[in-house]
Structure formats: structure tokens, C-alpha cells
Amino acid sequence: MEASSPPTPSARLAPAPFGIATSLALVAGVGTCLVLPALPAWPWLAAAFAFGFAGWLRADRWRLCGALSLGFGLAGLHAASTMAQQLPPALEHQESVLSGRIVGLPQSEPRRTRFRMRIDRDPSQPAALRGQVVQLSWYDDFDAVAPGPRTALSAGARWRIRAKLRAPRSLRNPGGFDGERHALAERIVATGYVREPGTARALSPPAGIDAWREATSRSIARQVPRPSSRFVRALALGDTQALDDRDWEILRANGLTHLIAISGFHVGLAAGFFALFVLGLWRALPALARRAPRSQAAGVAALLGAGVYAAMAGFALPTLRTVLMIAVVVAARLWRRPPHPAQALALAAFALLSVDPLSALAPGFWLSFVGVAWLLWCLPRSTGSMLRDFFSAQGVAALGLLPLSAVLFGQASTAGPLANLIAVPWWSLVVVPLSLLGLAAEALNSGSGGMLWRLSAQTFEWSWPVFEALSDSGLAMRWLPEPAWYALPLALFGALWLLLPRGTPAKPLALLLWLPLLWPQRGLPGHGEAELTVIDVGQGLSVLVRTSGHALLYDTGPAVRDGFDAGERAVLPALHALGVPRLDKLVISHADNDHAGGAHAVRRVMAIASASAPDGAGLPQTRPCLAGTRWRWDGVEFRFLHPPRHFPYLGNEASCVLRIETAHGAALLTGDIGEVIERRLLREDPAAVRADVVQVAHHGSRSSSDPGFVAATGARYALLSAGYGNRFRHPNPAVVERWQRAGAETLSTLEGGALRIGLTADGITAQTRRQRLPRLWDATRRHERVSYRQDRTRPDVPEG
Template sequence: MSTGKGIAAAPFGLAAAIALLAGIGACLSLPALLPPVLSAIILLAGIAWWWRGQRLRLRLLGPLLAGFAWAGLHASVVLSAQLPLAWEHRDLVIEGRIVGLPEAEPRRTRFRFRVDDNDAQPAPLRGKRLQLSWYDDFGTYEPGPRTALAAGTRWRMSVKLRAPRGLRNPGGFDSERHALAQRIAATGHVRDPGTARELSSPEGIDAWRERMSRSIATQVPRPSSRFVRALALGDTQALADEDWEILRATGLTHLIAISGFHVGLVSGFFALLAGGVWRLWPSLARCVPRSQAAGVAALLGAIVYAAVAGFALPTLRTVLMIAAVVAARLWRRPQPVATALALAVMALLLIDPLSPLAPGFWLSFLGVAWLLWCLPHASGSSSSTSPLKDFFGAQGVATLGLLPLTVALFGQASLAGPFANLLAVPWWSLVVVPLSLLGLAAEGLHAGFGGWFWRLAAQAFDLSWPLFETLAGTGIAMRWLPEAAWHALPLALLGAFWLLLPRGVPGKPLALLLWLPLLWPPRGLPALGEAELVVMDVGQGLAVLVRTSRHALLYDMGPAVRDGFDAGERAVVPALHALGVTRLDRLVVSHADNDHAGGLEAVRRTLPSPITLAPDGAGLPRTQPCLAGTRWRWDGVTFRILHPPPDFPYLGNEASCVIRIETAHGAALLTGDIGEVIESRLLGRDPAGVRADVVLMAHHGSRSSSDPAFVAATGARHVLVSAGYGNRFRHPNAAVIERWQRAGAVVHSTIDGGTLRIRLAAAGISMQVRRQMQPRLWDATRQREQVSYRQD
């Protein structure tokens, strides 16, 4: 790539952009933020060094320090703007405007809400952005206030809020990270929906987007109209889970919503249009040269299309890059494409230093960087190749170069992706998207004119979608990969760089060895006679994975609650994939309550098991009775069911299946939701059976469980609690925790620690708490606030 030494050493060149990004990334990877005063001092020093540094190495230290401090200051401001702990779970009356497009579902509508910035609003919420849900009890789309929520309308409503708080599991979505990147100050739901009042009619760009989306749905009587809405407006709310599964399996998620490539197409069209006007009226060039006019038109087209997409981050990245190129033309200082990319990166990072928290940031810029490195036209080389060869070359580079990042970010690799993209990229981007956009333009001229273009776009899309559905159903479509160590990604990127070097570079086959830590990471399975328990963070519920050296058992699957959250699908299955579990030898449902059995079907769809045990009378399909006295042995580890005995009536919590796990190095006890009565019966019937080194605290730490005699009889050294943050039952009970601690046990909770992993091994009992093993700077901020609040 012909950047040259001068460009690399320039204050705003590629090397400076990389240094700025490295500094920001280092800050966002810290377990805690520096004090704001120290960050401000480092920022001033970094700016001075950046501007005055004479030698390349010294100058690059400037943007590195500036980026580190700038990200720290920005994160401090955003975290301090989140809802204070003292304001959580209050009934608050707020006024504000709906931003973005509301997502209507059968029992709820999710929407973002910007609170008015005036003295009439609660002080911590003024001008803040909230993520809200409006529930109903009917499960219909019948007309009413909830279904009348429209983008751009102002409302007064009563809400109950809490600071952004999410689950922390291997392979799981980090909602706290997402909230920080999106500047969401609080999440919550509408209280007393009957008192909510609409204050104004829809207005603004989001209202126009929603109106156009409804027009597409009305004028295109085809199921594929949902994809036309996504490609034209970035409105993906109508896409079902099955659609996303197909898109992920075929590696096409980057195309289905408005992407930077689509913005580039619109920008190029505007540039060609302006160039044509200047050719028709050459006298215009006396005022503004044709090349500059085309650049300004390209930038205006990109801005307009970004607005159509709701200024989504991928579109803003492309707009900034186009702006950098246009600015260089207006100043009559043409820059290489690599320099334009560097300017776009720095502009975005200086405006939003938290943007690296979004996976799309890395995918977009790294994809362009790979193309600049490998493709001759992108790097400014004058060598000529055919467009077809360039296209296939771009696909190969994107597939190979982005594979390590895709695996690290999403824990999966689409083997069908390269084949699907060969068809989808030209067909969707050059046929479906332009027709969809022409429909928007025609609809803007006169209502009803856009339907003809939108129907053509839907027909064109329907020609390709069946192929992708078939491809997604093949065995080559998707591979889930275990979670790897932090160093696996840089090694794999180095391997990709090595493989993409010019022909003749020696040792390329050896580069594949650098991919092994990412694609085949060590699973760390227990040895013979050892066992590992993984208590997953599923909120107010329970899901425990028990592994031996060659077998896996899942005890409960978490809740499936009214807001559409299915822990089996959203937490348990991703965690199993990330832990490298490819099969489950046995499922055990402790009892049929939703917080334990809600995720059963989601787990069964993905990882079917030959045997599912549940208490007799629980009413769960395709299960065998869980009966006391049943035992089996896997890899030197004995599993023994202690409760319920034969002929025991199904009594909900009290009928929970209790399992004892015996290894050569200690024992564990899984108790479900049993109460003090059953604990006393177990103690009287089999005192030795309840003795265990590790105990799952019964009923999430309820006051009705953990009988003092039972606690003492277990002799537990570690007690595990699975409960949801801020749950309405106030589990685990403080007195119960104190009871276990007085008995000599260390209590670990998913509320504070996320996923809990404990191993009974020859080397002793070892414990891993995910929030401690992988600390995040937003964790430290919330923990300090909780300590301060408790002391007050």
C-alpha cells in the first residue's frame, strides 16, 4: 500500500489513527477508570505531544495518550449520567419524545425515549435517553395506546427504572456494554399504562421513516416486504428469529440492514447525477469545478441516506469517510484512500470515543483496511485487473481477513458465507437496494408511486432468498466455536496478515498455526474422577451445567418470561456453545416452574438430549420420572438422586429433583427450590447424603429454605446462589446468607459475579467468578455506587 513515509508520520495519517485507536482501546479494556482529573492531565499532555512531536515515535505517543484519556473522560461522563441507585424502582412521571422506531411485539412494545431537558422532569433523567417497554396482558395487536406508540411523538407517562444491568455469561450479549455505547441512562417499563398521555403528533425524520415503513408494508403484499423495509429504511423489527438465524448461518447479516456499502452506492449516484448536470451546463464550472460539485453532491447524498437509516453507526462511518475525501478535494489536496480512511477513523473516534464498544466499528474499518492492503485499485496501484477478478478478490480478502474477528466477537463462523455473499452482494446491493430507494423517492413525490418499485424489489429479493434458506439448512452453514483466550485474536489476525502477503513470501502454511488458539481453543475439561459445575447467570431462575471429562448434564434451563426473554435461547444455549458443549447427555428439570423450566424447549431445539428427567406429575412432555434412588456413573463421577421418592405427590417447589454429585475430590448438592420441610426430611433420611463441599442454595436464597440444621449438616465450603438483580422477591435473603457464612461457607451469587464456575479436582476446589475474571470498567463504577448507597 503506497501510503509513504510522510503519510505515515503525518499528524493525521494512518499511523496516528492506529495510535489513537490503540489508546482508546486500552482505556476501554481497563477494569476501572482513572480519576477524571488525572485523565484530563494526560489528555493535555497527549495533545501537546501529538502536535509538537518531531520524531515519528514521539509523535505517535501523543495520539496514544490523547485517545486513552479522551475515552476515559467520555466514559466517566456517560457512566455518571446513568440512573443513580437511590432512584431505582421508584414510580417516576416523565415527559419526552420517542426516538427511533418502536418495536411492537404481541405482549409489549419496546422503544427509546428521550426525556425533556427541563426542571419539570426528575433531576437524574433530564435530557437522558431511556430504553422502555410497554406491556399489556392480552397478547394482541388490537388498537390501543401501546400499539399507537409512534416515532417522533411526545408522551407523558409513569415509569419504573433501573440503571442498565445485564447478564454476564460466556458467549452472551453484554447489554451493559451496549447501553454504555448507546448512551442509555436507564432501562425500565411503563407503569399504569392507562394514565399515559400522548402530548403531540409524530414529527421529525423518525416519524417519516415509520410512515414509509407502513407504506411499504401496505403496498407490498408479500412476506418479503419485511426485507424491503430493512434494506430501504434500516427497519428490522419485522424480521423473525428464524430470519436472523438464516442470515447468521449464511453470513449475510451485514447486508440486510442499511450498511456503509449502501450509503456508498447512494453517494456515487448523487455524484454521477451532479456530474451529468455539470456536463449539460458547462458554464456552471466557472463557479464550481465539476469534480468539486460531484464531491459535495456525494456528501449530501450520503447524509440524506444516513438520515433515512436513522443515523445508524455504520452509515455515519461511511459519511465521515466520504466527508474526508470530499474535504481533500475541496482543498485541492487529493489524498490516498488510506489517508481518507485514517481521517474517517480519527473523526469518528474524536466525536465518539466509545464507538469501539460496538462490533460494527471493528468489522467496518478492519474490512476496509484489509481491502486497502490487498487490492491494487484500493491501495492506489495503477495495475489493471478485471472487475470480476477484483470482486472475487474482495470476497476472498473479506472472508479470510474478517474471520478471526467474527469468531472472537460472535463465537461462530459461517462456512457458507463466502458462497452466499458471491450472490447476495451484487444482487441485493445493485438490484434490490436501488429499487427500494427509488420507491422511497417516488413515494415522496406522490403517495402510492413507490409501490411499483417496492414490489419489484420484493420480487427480486424472492428470487434469491429460497437459495439462502436451503444453504442455511445444510451442514456447512454454521459452526459454533468455544470461547478463546484474549491472545487468540491478535495471533489469528497476524496469521491472516501473513496469509494475505504477496505471493512468494515463505512459510505461509505455518501461518495457519496462529489460528489454532482461536479456532481450536483448549476446552479445559475435567480429568477422570473430577467434575465442574457452571451456574449460569439467567436472572431470577436457575441453569447449571455439570461436566465430567466426557459427559455433560444440564440441570434446569432458566426462565422464559412475558417480555419475550427466553433464557434458554438468549443465555443458556450461547453459554453452552462458548463452553464448547456439543451435546448434552442428560437434561434434568428440577420442577415445572417457569424460572427453572421456561428455557427447556429452546435448549432442546439446539442441543437435543436422549434423556430428560423431571418430577413425576410435573406435566412436562417427553420426560422420564426423577426418582430418589436413581444413580449413574460417568467418568469416575457418581450422580445420585435424593428426592423426590416414589409416589411423592407433585407439590411444585417441594417436589424439586435433588441431585448429589460425588467425585474422588469432594461432593456437590443441587437442591432446586426445596424448602425447610424437605431439607429436614433429607437430613433425617440420609444425613451423609446431604453432606457436600459445594451446595446450590435452595430456592434462590429464600427465607423459606436453608434450615439451620440442614445448613450445619452440609458442611459446605462454597454455596452458590442464582438470582436476578433487583428481583421482587429480594432473593437471596440477607439472614439466609449470614446463616451460611456463620456455618463457614463462602457465598457466591450470580447477581454480583455473573456466571459461577467451580471445579472439584485433584488440586482442590477452585472457583471462577466471571465478573472478577473478566472485569469491565462499568462494573467497577456500579460496584462503587452500590457500596456508597449501602453505607448511606
């Protein structure tokens, strides 16, 4: 028999095909692709995938390059395919009759229910939607004659409904939630709302794992008639729809959101229960060992238990990561090749990204894998003391994940380490096991899980007041401004330096590497300069004006009864991301909801020195804004031009008009005034209306922007704040053209997101959020022009 040839030196140096280095290269390739401002053409992506796959198969040092290229091409092809399947612009705002199955758990709110539907592959369905997932909202008050059985929506049921759809689109602001990225990661091809709910029909009853989850959640609510049952449902089933804004606020302030949703640790507990049951069974019946070794049977049972519980939790990302890791360990045990935990983690990341590279768009991917990696690197072996090991693990997790949490969420919880010291052992070792045992008892005999669930709720309630007190202490949450791109790698390196073994020199110097993340430059204007940020609030208005030492907020956007509050969802995140700790002045131009609706949310969080609004507007805690009132901040002059004293409150026409004048240019904020007031301002003080930057009145309505007023301003930039696809057709194309003919460059939030204008010594600069931080999933890239088609049925409600 011919002897095999020894491996070549290059083969001996080649990394393992599923090793740690190869997995890191794959992750790097996926991440590089997903941070690009635009995708290369698909032939280039296909070539990168083919080259990468061939290189990965090679048993030499080129394997890492192959894995990098493989990740790049795989992520690009997935992203390109998903975006190509999103609803084409030609089909937007058209009514469609859809039939499909509800996936996931519907989220019920006071006036609406949000749910996802997988459209049937039936030929009667729109070709672009067959087999795809859409996200819909069902409003109670949509049709006054036939409101429709909104509460009858159940997970796993099939329905036929009439809906109006559009491609996924969201607001784009500093610090804001990116709904377009979320839709891409979740493969949601369209969003919309139910039309004519009275015509909706259920086609088949609930079926599948989601139907079981919803039925079990209702059983918990029925058998545990106490408020804390909502947390038992969240911990046992991943059903968080009963948690309100106050609950999430407390969890965020204490850094506990990673525990309240089902985490990998919970999956590990479920796997452990299954393994212990099999071990006990094998011990009681020794004859079973003749058919399968006890340790291997326990491993298979653990994997089965992990898979079952992950399915019950809706296959959330942390559960998938844990299931994959358990699968690696079990497979290695079956083949009698026990892997190192780091190797198991690397293989789990490789497997997850190979199946779904877009999962890297989710913050949970990075927190999950990086958190485990920190623990594996810093805690290689037990010290023999469970208490010491626990405190060490908490310290590593808190320090190692702080940079990622700060960048991903713009906040850091100073109470987090203390809160986790209480919550991790108590919830994970007492509350969660009781809830899981309740699920098992309920599965064996309906109605028998109530006692265990009530115990779980009771034990949870013993700890919750502690976290409420920490949240209300005022020291729990710290909002961080948006840092520069290099802040995260520097902070991660600083954390690595701090976590090196005892005796490592110059450890205190590592703290300096955290400064760009925790105390970033705010980019404030200099003395005599000003900066305007038109926040993207949808169909409404909110403008932040900053000088070197002061901040003024002009309007706060809408708060609609369907649940969207621009003050909470857009304005406050933008203020936090821009590093605004307090407002020196709040100006509400008038009382219309699209300008004043978010004021309550802003007042609840931000300290405000003074507030102004038109006399008679009925807005509390405000003083009248009167023409002629002026003040000076940091070399910048502010002056109200309208309304004059004794002017009656007439809604739009009574809007506070504010002039901001610097040594380098002037800006004019006009609210919703119409042509009559514009002509009046022009007659009374033509010099006062001349400005380099003008906020176009009334969102570009044809009732505003009088030709004489437009010409008199001499504006270089005309700023438009309007919602995409709004029912008023704002901005009017004729108004946009009028400003452009007058020599102004028009910038719109519906095209560019938040608008940032600088009046500085370097000149007048303007930049949109989408220009400053382009993303490959930007909706505007998929539209040749923005559609202003009318939708007169519902007010514009931005997504996310």
C-alpha cells in the first residue's frame, strides 16, 4: 500500500476551515460589505463569492482571504436580493387584496395592532409579494361604520385583507432608530395598513408554533392575574407586547434589556433541564446505556431542549447563537472530539452568517458574540469560588460591552453593574426556571402551570422595586453624543488593555482611550456662529438652533393618537446624540399637533429654562412670543418678527416667526404662516425677512411662499420639513420650483432626513443626514424621484 504524502508547509500553516481565524475573516467580510454606502453591481458580488468560496476550500494560507471575500460576496448578494424584492415604487400607495398567514405575535396597542403577514404564493396575489413578509397596522378608528375585528388577529391564522402598502422607509436622524436597516435584516419587503377592516376575513384558524406561543401567553395572563405576569410572559416566551414604555425605561436605565427578552442563558437552562432529565432516566434504567452512552444521550437531549425552547421564543438571535454552540459541542461529543469553547463560538458565528449574513445588521449579533468572546478570553478557568467567578464575569461583561452599547444605543447605564449583580442570579436562577417549569407542567396537563407561574411572578416582584428606585435616582442613565468612527476601536482596545492580567504596565493610561467615546467632541459653533438642525419628524416640524453655549428648540413635531410621538422617537434621540444636555429656550410656533405634539415628551426629559408660544394658543408653561422681543446669545441675535401684540390667535397665521442673525448669515423660521402674513412682514420690515436660510412655511403648502416674499428673502437654502407620502401632498411642486427659480437650493427632510445648516466663519454649509452617513439600504437610492402622491385616508405616521 502506497504511503500518503506528508502535508506541504503551506498546508500546515493554513488555518482550519471552521477555525477562529477563518470565522473572524468571514465576519470581517460581512461587516465590510454592510458598512458600504452602496452595493457593487451583482456580477462583482457573485465574483467575490465564487473567488472567496474557492479560496476558502484551499488548504493553504489563502484561506483567510477566501473567507473574507466569501463573507463580502455572501452579504452583498443577500442584501441585493432582499432590496430587489422590496415593493417597487410603482406599486406604492395602491390598495391590494392580500391573503396570507400571520407570523410572529401581533403587537396590540390601545388603538391599533401591528402584525407581520407572509403572503400566499397564490397566483391571485401581487407577483412582487408572493411568499414575502409585509408588516401591517390595523387601526380601530379607520372605518367608523365597520371598525373590524382587530382583536381577532391571532398568530398563525390566515387572513384575507385589503391593505395599502409602501416600501420600508423610516426617519433618519442622529441617534434615531433606523427602520430601513431593521426591515432589511428582517426581510420585510413592504409596510402598510389595513383598509376597510369590515371586509377582512379569517381564512383558517391559528396553527403552528406561534399560535401555541400566543395561546400559552394568554394562559399565563389568565392564570396569573397580577401585573407582573407580563414579565413572566416575556421571560418564558419572549412575548414583550404587554411591557409599556415605563417598563422599558426602567430596564434601559438599569441595563437589563438583555435579560428581559429571552437570552442565551435561558436557552442553556432549558438545555440543562433536558440533559438532567435524561441523565436521571439513564441512572434509573441502566439498561438504556446499552443502546446509547449516557453522556451522548444527555447531549442529544440538551440540543433537543435548546431547539424546542428557541422555537418557543421565536428563534431570536441570542437563542440561535446558543443553539448553534450547543449543537457544535454535542456534535463534537458524538464524534469524541470535544472542542474548545472559543472554537464552538467561532463555528456558531460561521454557521449563522453562512445562513443569514444580514443578521450582522442586528445589534444583538454583536452584543451576543462579543459578550461571550470577552468572557471566554478573560475567564479561561474557574477560580474555585462561585461568588468570585460571578463577580468577575459581571465585571468583564460590563467593561467589555460598554463600548458596543454606547455606540449601538447612544447610552450607558451607570447603575447597570449593580443592577446586573442583583438581576442576573435572581432572575436567571429563580424567576426563569420557575417560568420554564410552568411551561413544562402546562404542556403535560393544561392548567397545571399556574402555581409555578404565580411563584415566578411573586419572586420577580420582590426584585422589581429595587430597579424602579435605581431608575428614578437620576444617576442610572447617561446619554452619550454620537462619537467619531474611531472611538469604538480605541475604546475596545482600552477595554482589552484594562482586562489584561495583573501586572500589565500602564493600565491607567488605557482610560485615555475611552475619552473619544465617553466625552466626544460636540462640534459646537464658535462665538458669533450658529448651527441649525431640522430634525426629521415626518409630517411636522422641529428645528434645533445651537450657538457656542446655548440651545433653542423650535417646535417638537407631531404626536398622533396611533402611538407615534415625534418628541420621544425623533427629537429626544437627536438632542441626546448631538450632546444637548438642556434647552435654554423652547419655542412652539403654534398649537397645531404637527408642531406642538411632541412637547410633552420633550418637557418630561429635558430641563427647559423658558418657553414661548403665541398668546391664546392655550399651551401651558409658555410666555407669549411677541414681535420685537429680542435677545443675544454668544454673539448671535434672536428676534421675533410675528405675531405683534394683541394679534388674535388664528392657528397657522399666529405662528411665531423667529429671525436668527449671525455675523456670517441669517436664518428665518416661519412656522406655518400663510401668504397674508408673509406679505405683511414684507411691508413692515423688508430687511428683516432677508435671510440666507429660510424654513419654508407650512411644509411647502401652496397657501404659503408668496412670490414677493420668496424673492425678498434672497435665500441660498430653502428648508422643507414634510413626511413621505403625506396626505397633503406637501411640498407642493410649484412652491419648490418657485424657491428654486429665486436661486435657493431646496433641501427636504423627506428626501435627505435631518438637515444640518452651519452659519460659520467658513461660510454657510448644508448637509443632509443621508449625505453625511449614506447607507446601502437607503430608500432614496431605490427611488428615481420622491413620490408626492396623495393619501387622504390616514395622517402620515413615520415608521420606527
